[in-house]
Amino acid sequence: MITSFLVRAFDRQAALFLAILGLVIVAVPALNLLLPPDHPLHVPTYAVSLMGKYLTYALLALSVDLVWGYCGILSLGHGAFFALGGYAMGMYLMRQIGPRGVYGDPVLPDFMVFLNWKELPWYWTGFDMFPYALMMVLLVPGVLAFIFGWFAFRSRVSGVYLSIITQALTYALLLAFFRNDMGFGGNNGLTDFKDILGFPVQADGTRAALFVASGLALVLCFLLARSVTRSKLGKVLVAVRDAESRTRFLGYRVEHYKLFVWTLSAMMAGLAGALYVPQVGIINPGEFEPANSIEAVIWVAVGGRGTLFGPIFGAVLVNYGKTWFTAVLPEVWLFALGALFVVVTLFLPKGLVGLAAMVRARLPRHRTLKSEPATPSTGEPQPAE
């Protein structure tokens, strides 16, 4: 009774959450573009970009939650998919610079001219077309995740072993992208972007549009993830998370379910990366740092894994904290982040959403009377221990 009540409450909250998100998506660009700069409610452009960045982080957190919260796969390498999507977008943006680079080469990006390359490597062809680049944003992380997952899940690599090899994956990519020979700008990465779809990247309007795009992507992915987790497929995923062997013995092909959700999640992360790059204006191998991926996991843990809006909330909250701390008390930030890891795992295994649910459960139950579960057991599953 109580659980289904909570579920319904959260359902309503989810709708509320989407409404708030929608309001933000509309209000922030409006306040930025329509109000004069000296108006007290004016949102400066840098803040629009900053919030847009938070939204892409939220999307990354959502993708991590989809595999961790619902399928028990703790990925310490989701930053790799994020960065790959970002690089695909970065390559498109590099091609859009055209002859406006420092060296003025009509085709080659600056760093290739600098390295004395004569022609574009084969894997750069097609990136001057936006639809192709967009396809690659989804395909490259997706294919990598599919291959990686195909091997890993078929061999039943799970638990900490899987976490460690995902970390190895992102570390290997980090080292690879640092190499100049790879043709991705080496240490400096891709930067100095000019246009996206013909609009200048730096302009207020473009920034606002990117913000809206990030918000819409988040909403769409949220709805997608929600329909996945609420379907029968989602039930099997939770079963895999909670008792993998038992699910297998019941006749489900566990590795297929895992592979599906893993690949889907990687593509979401790629999309997040692609939206992230034009807003921050640079993509470099640092995005592959294992530490970044682990940080994304803590956003999920803070918000509450196994709920879809918890991680979004967690990502925005932690990143706002990071922005604030690094500006005001830079020495304290790592202490705070480290303490967050410890406190959340020790005391808040279900994150802030779980805390809210706990508080709610202790309140006087006057609401239980009018609760009527519409669909039994469609609930947000509780995370496994």
Add this chain to the structure above:
Amino acid sequence: MSLKNLMICLLALVMGCMVQTTGHAEGVEVLRPLVNALAKGGFKETEAQVGALAATANPAVAPALEALSNGDLYERKSDKLVVIGTKAGADLALTDPLTGEALGTTSPAALTKIKVNNGLRRTIRSALGGLTLMAPDPQVRMAAAGAMFKSVDVEGLALLDAAIAAETDARVLTVMQEARAAVLLAVDAPETTKIEAVRVLAGRGDRDALSILTGVAGNAGTPVALRDAATRAITGINQNLALWDVGQNVWYGISLGSVLLLAAIGLAITFGVMGVINMAHGEMVMIGAYVTFMVQEVIRTTAPGLFGGSLAIALPLAFLVTALIGIAIERGIIRFLYGRPLETLLATWGLSLILQQAVRSIFGPTNREVGNPDWMSGAFQLGEMTITYNRLWIVVFSLLVFAGLMLVLKKTPFGLYTRAVTQNRRMAASMGIRTPWIDALTFGLGSGIAGIAGVALSQIDNVSPNLGQGYIIDSFMVVVFGGVGNLWGTLVGALTLGVVNKFLEPYAGAVLAKILMLVFIILFIQKRPRGLFALKGRAVEA
């Protein structure tokens, strides 16, 4: 050994010393007139005197000859004594050429410079070469012969011949003959002699010999037979060098493997015994390195004489500090998270961030200077391989740590309990083993090992707050590759990864080699999800 014997020994020693001093003094008295005679007459007379000095075959005259060659030899007008003068402001600081005794400073007006020309210099150089080649100390002769080999001095041939005739030490003789062969190849000599010289150089078989022989083989004027001999010798030397290259790579690999072993072995214990992923392991290594830094700082300020022993002092301290921190972590955080390995991973990661930032706040973000004691610095040559002492000691140390740990686990009651808990926690608890205590102590042991690894790594790596970060992924790779819960697996895993990595490096470059290793491990895990040496039985399913 009785007291009487001891007395006799001492007496003999004292007598020996006296004999030596008087002998030396006599030498000086004999040599003094000869040195003073250098100032007499013109170049011809001086040259004759240089010859006379060289004929004494006494190395004590070498400083005087060197000073003469450099134009630093003077005659003091007051007592006609020949002295060495070195510039000290406007004046000259005088030293006795035979005893090396300082004789005060004088203005240049009180001295007459002994003139020297190029012809004289040449005579002096061969005299000096002869003197050192004839020196009584085999080490000096060895060094002189080595220098002759490197310089290929055509005019030294006669000297070398004389020295070879007089040489008794077989090793010095070999080097002298090699030097002679190098000279022979450079001068006009009969073909058979030259072929023989090629044979001698082929016997030497190193890069220097290779470069001389390559010169011979590449010279268009070289007779065919000689060129063939040289080419054959080059092939032989190249094969030899290739073998040494393999040896050097194996050594580098073992050296890297020992570093990996040190970093991973503590992790193998905590991961293997408790199934705990300790992401703060690297920070324990880092703290161990900082303990070394602090010990050295204290020694520098209070007792500089102890610097050679700083590492020996740092080892137990680092073990103690990190073990206590480890126990505190286990009691404070990890014990609440048993059975939830993924959460443990996150909590310890958070802890690692806190520890890093704490060290950064206390010691600053920059690298701190940790010195190498004398016995850790320098290198020696083994055939064609160069082996640095610090790497050698780290290899030895890592094996000692491994052996010590094995002993603790196999031969002590604590080790027995630990193994019991690893194999079957509930049964061990039923038998009266206090598993929580064993957990805490095991975690402390693993952390302590990481601490002493930090002491060793402070000798080869930068001591900065990020020190541990660089090792954590590698350590995990080693443990996962070797197999959890098996120390032999960690040893084999570390050495294999180290050696394979170093063999890949020449072909693929350092970064690509590392990437290939990571990809290899990712694939390997697919094949053997529990590592090289997997635990069998129920522990696998736990």
